[in-house]
Amino acid sequence: MTIETEIIEKAIRRVERERSLLSAEQCRFRTFRTAVSRATADEADTPSGTATDLVDIYRETVMETPDFETAYDETLKESLEEELSPSLAETLLSNAPLTQKRKRDLLIATNAAIERRERFRSELDQEQESLETMLSELMDIRSKIRELPACSPRQHTIEDVLDIWEAYDTLEQRCNDLLEERQRHIHRVKREAREDDRGYILNEYLYHDLETAYPVLSAIAKTCETIDSRKSGSTFDRTASVA
Numbered sequence: 250m251t252i253e254t255e256i257i258e259k260a261i262r263r264v265e266r267e268r269s270l271l272s273a274e275q276c277r278f279r280t281f282r283t284a285v286s287r288a289t290a291d292e293a294d295t296p297s298g299t300a301t302d303l304v305d306i307y308r309e310t311v312m313e314t315p316d317f318e319t320a321y322d323e324t325l326k327e328s329l330e331e332e333l334s335p336s337l338a339e340t341l342l343s344n345a346p347l348t349q350k351r352k353r354d355l356l357i358a359t360n361a362a363i364e365r366r367e368r369f370r371s372e373l374d375q376e377q378e379s380l381e382t383m384l385s386e387l388m389d390i391r392s393k394i395r396e397l398p399a400c401s402p403r404q405h406t407i408e409d410v411l412d413i414w415e416a417y418d419t420l421e422q423r424c425n426d427l428l429e430e431r432q433r434h435i436h437r438v439k440r441e442a443r444e445d446d447r448g449y450i451l452n453e454y455l456y457h458d459l460e461t462a463y464p465v466l467s468a469i470a471k472t473c474e475t476i477d478s479r480k481s482g483s484t485f486d487r488t489a490s491v492a
Contacts, residue, residue: 286356
């Protein structure tokens with residue numbers, strides 16, 4: 250592992266941690282959904298019970314998810330409003346009667362919270378796949394860089410320097426191809442976020458406290474700098490005519 254690729258390893262660990270947290274959240278929301286489905290409510294839209302127990306269950310399930318405070322930093326009221334809706338939060342917190350309509354609305358809102366996490370989980374799966382592909386490719390490129398000498402006509406014939414330079418050009422093109430692929434991935438994720446009206450940009454959300462919010466682009470850029478440095482080990486100009 251090199252300094253250039255270590256940041257991608259860090260990014261992969263961030264994604265894995267986020268996926269683990271999402272799975273825990275989904276599990277807790279399913280437990281809450283089960284409690285809602287079992288709650289007693291009249292067949293008509295007349296009161297037959299209250300939402301007090303559901304508030305306690307929400308607090309003991311959803312808000313007890315590991316790292317909840319770190320991830321959300323929300324009060325009970327804020328969490329209910331964000332995950333369910335302001336009106337349902339008011340219903341639950343005011344100990345309002347639990348009617349069939351309110352129970353149905355709670356189930357719909359809880360299902361929506363679970364589905365949001367399922368969509369985000371799919372997005373994280375794609376992100377991790379992209380990161381792992383980029384890491385594997387960059388490690389291979391850097392391995393091949395180590396196998397090549399610096400371009401120096403003082404140590405090699407002009408013909409050898411040309412061959413070495415050509416090999417570096419091939420590796421540089423591979424870097425450019427990776428750069429384009431990763432940029433397409435980032436732009437697609439941003440486009441989908443705008444279409445879904447999400448309140449976050451994935452890279453900035455996941456990697457905000459890394460050295461950069463775009464770890465793959467940074468690793469590729471540093472690898473290109475290494476290639477340029479190795480190529481510039483010579484003042485030989487391959488465009489010049491050879492006597």
